[in-house]
Amino acid sequence: MGFSETHQAMTALNRMVLAALISHxxxxxxxxxxxxxxxxxxxxxxxxxxxxxxxxxxxxxPVLYGDVVxxxxxxxxxxxxxxxxxxxxxxLAADRIxxxxxxxxxxxxxxxxxxxxxxxxxxxMPELKRLQHVIGEANVTDVTRGMLGKVLELMPAVEHGIHxxxxxxAKPNNVYKALKGQRVIGTTIEGGLVDAKSS
Amino acid sequence: MGFSETHQAMTALNRMVLAALISHxxxxxxxxxxxxxxxxxxxxxxxxxxxxxxxxxxxxxPVLYGDVVxxxxxxxxxxxxxxxxxxxxxxLAADRIxxxxxxxxxxxxxxxxxxxxxxxxxxxMPELKRLQHVIGEANVTDVTRGMLGKVLELMPAVEHGIHxxxxxxAKPNNVYKALKGQRVIGTTIEGGLVDAKSS
Numbered sequence: 443m444g445f446s447e448t449h450q451a452m453t454a455l456n457r458m459v460l461a462a463l464i465s466h467x468x469x470x471x472x473x474x475x476x477x478x479x480x481x482x483x484x485x486x487x488x489x490x491x492x493x494x495x496x497x498x499x500x501x502x503x504p505v506l507y508g509d510v511v512x513x514x515x516x517x518x519x520x521x522x523x524x525x526x527x528x529x530x531x532x533x534l535a536a537d538r539i540x541x542x543x544x545x546x547x548x549x550x551x552x553x554x555x556x557x558x559x560x561x562x563x564x565x566x567m568p569e570l571k572r573l574q575h576v577i578g579e580a581n582v583t584d585v586t587r588g589m590l591g592k593v594l595e596l597m598p599a600v601e602h603g604i605h606x607x608x609x610x611x612a613k614p615n616n617v618y619k620a621l622k623g624q625r626v627i628g629t630t631i632e633g634g635l636v637d638a639k640s641s
Numbered sequence: 642m643g644f645s646e647t648h649q650a651m652t653a654l655n656r657m658v659l660a661a662l663i664s665h666x667x668x669x670x671x672x673x674x675x676x677x678x679x680x681x682x683x684x685x686x687x688x689x690x691x692x693x694x695x696x697x698x699x700x701x702x703p704v705l706y707g708d709v710v711x712x713x714x715x716x717x718x719x720x721x722x723x724x725x726x727x728x729x730x731x732x733l734a735a736d737r738i739x740x741x742x743x744x745x746x747x748x749x750x751x752x753x754x755x756x757x758x759x760x761x762x763x764x765x766m767p768e769l770k771r772l773q774h775v776i777g778e779a780n781v782t783d784v785t786r787g788m789l790g791k792v793l794e795l796m797p798a799v800e801h802g803i804h805x806x807x808x809x810x811a812k813p814n815n816v817y818k819a820l821k822g823q824r825v826i827g828t829t830i831e832g833g834l835v836d837a838k839s840s
Contacts, residue, residue, distance in 0.1 A: 445701075446663050449670055450656075457649075464645050471648055477676035480691050490689035492679050496711035502644075512695035 445518050448510045449476060456507045469502050475509035475521050484519045486529050495534065506530070524595035531599040539596065539604055540620045542611025547629030548589050565593070566632045567600065593631060600633040607631075644717050647709045648675060655706045668701050674708035674720050683718045685728050694733065705729070723794035730798040738795065738803055739819045741810025746828030747788050764792070765831045766799065792830060799832045806830075 456472055463470040473494050480488040497504045506526050513519035524541075531539050551559040565573075574594055593608070600606050609620050609628035620626045655671055662669040672693050679687040696703045705725050712718035723740075730738050750758040764772075773793060792807070799805050808819045808827035819825045 443663070443666060443668055446659070446669050450659065450663065453656075457652075460645070460649065464642070464649065467642060469642055470645050471675060472673070474671070474673040474676040476670060477673040477692055478689055480695055488689075488691050490677055490687075492687050493676055493711050496679055496713065500711065500716050512692050512699065514695065517699050 445510050452507060452509055456505060459505055459507075463503060463505070471497055471502055471504055473497070473504045473506050475506055475526060476511045479509075479511045479521060479526075481511050481513045481519045481521055483515045484513065484521075486521070486525060487514055489529060489533070491530070491533055494530070498534070522595060524592050528596050528599040531604050532602050536599075536604055539599055539606040540617065541592070541596070541606070541608045542617050543589070543592075543608055544610065544612045545589070546610045546627050547608040548593055561627070562629050564630050564632055567597065570594065570597065570631070593629075596631065600631050603633050605630075606633075644709050651706060651708055655704060658704055658706075662702060662704070670696055670701055670703055672696070672703045672705050674705055674725060675710045678708075678710045678720060678725075680710055680712045680718045680720055682714045683712065683720075685720070685724060686713055688728060688732070690729070690732055693729070697733070721794060723791050727795050727798040730803050731801050735798075735803055738798055738805040739816065740791070740795070740805070740807045741816050742788070742791075742807055743809065743811045744788070745809045745826050746807045747792055760826070761828050762826075763829050763831055766796065769793065769796065769830070792828075795830065799830050802832050804829075805832075 453472075453474075460470055460472055478490040478493070479486060494504050494506075506523065508523040508526075509521055510518055511521045527539055527541065530536070545553055546561050548562045548565060549556075549559040550562065553559045553561075570590075570593060573590060589608075596606050607620060607626070607628050607630050609616050609626045611617050616626050620628070652671075652673075659669055659671055677689040677692070678685055693703050693705075705722065707722040707725075708720055709717055710720045726738055726740065729735070744752055745760050747761045747764060748755075748758040749761065752758045752760075769789075769792060772789060788807075795805050806819060806825070806827050806829050808815050808825045810816050815825050815827075819827070
């Protein structure tokens with residue numbers, strides 16, 4: 443019953459996003475992860491992307507979201523939007539990923555509770571891995587308040603050379619500017635290739 | 642935009658069905674056709690059934706419905722619940738199909754406007770094909786008010802030997818009784834094998 447109820451709740455937010463897009467005349471369609479994904483211990487095992495690819499081909503803006511999905515080992519699992527982003531970006535050979543959040547990007551600590559926290563404008567893969575290790579060793583709650591987890595989930599896409607930026611979606615026009623390739627305050631995650639060039 | 646809006650409207654009815662099932666403690670999940678089906682000129686070309694199979698395996702009651710879907714030839718198409726029933730029953734090797742409608746079954750004419758119309762309790766495949774031919778030749782509106790179209794859409798499943806019955810879902814406990822294998826007034830469609838035996 444928890445699965446059914448959680449899924450229903452998750453679709454409620456998504457309907458608001460879809461309604462907003464439709465009200466701005468953007469042809470959109472939800473693509474429901476629970477209808478096309480099976481995970482294995484929480485990681486995507488099966489993902490049917492053909493309806494999604496067709497939607498993109500004919501000019502639609504498909505909307506996916508974190509969902510409860512069936513899991514071949516555990517019965518069901520929570521599939522995060524972050525894992526979806528990374529997986530789909532790789533499978534659909536995306537040029538870039540723009541992640542919209544409610545802060546300016548990845549901070550050294552939670553900016554909502556630590557005024558001294560500073561925004562990390564660029565972070566490389568080795569730096570990310572070091573940060574992950576430090577947090578893992580200390581066995582503490584993620585000081586970046588989940589943002590590091592989000593970034594780590596995007597690592598497979600970054601490793602595939604997909605340019606990835608985190609921006610503040612709560613600031614007007616930020617996502618639009620980022621989509622248009624304009625410079626926006628945020629965190630850019632540098633993959634192995636970029637890393638090698640810049641060092 | 643019509644695609645987006647139609648899909649949104651179609652999901653609204655489905656949410657009512659899901660909410661009703663959940664309120665009766667039935668673990669249910671919608672499986673959204675537009676997220677896992679691609680049609681070709683209106684006929685199912687791609688259908689991802691693995692999430693659906695997993696749901697059935699762990700005891701869920703998945704709910705699908707007629708939907709707008711992407712179509713590899715026409716851009717998009719209307720996929721009827723009837724085509725889904727037939728296709729899924731074959732793919733998932735169903736024992737039987739019970740179709741719930743708002744009349745007692747297939748009538749000789751529309752029972753809502755023709756009081757003399759009689760219910761067809763059993764119909765064989767050859768009889769169905771003859772009826773289809775007569776209506777096609779006459780080039781008239783389907784006198785059975787869409788019910789013949791529904792039955793014809795189920796023919797592939799019937800041809801696969803899947804026992805198919807149409808019952809009145811508006812009458813209390815009818816669907817329940819039919820699911821339990823009890824006798825319910827309705828129309829049974831007899832496949833080729835049954836036909837050969839009874840003749």
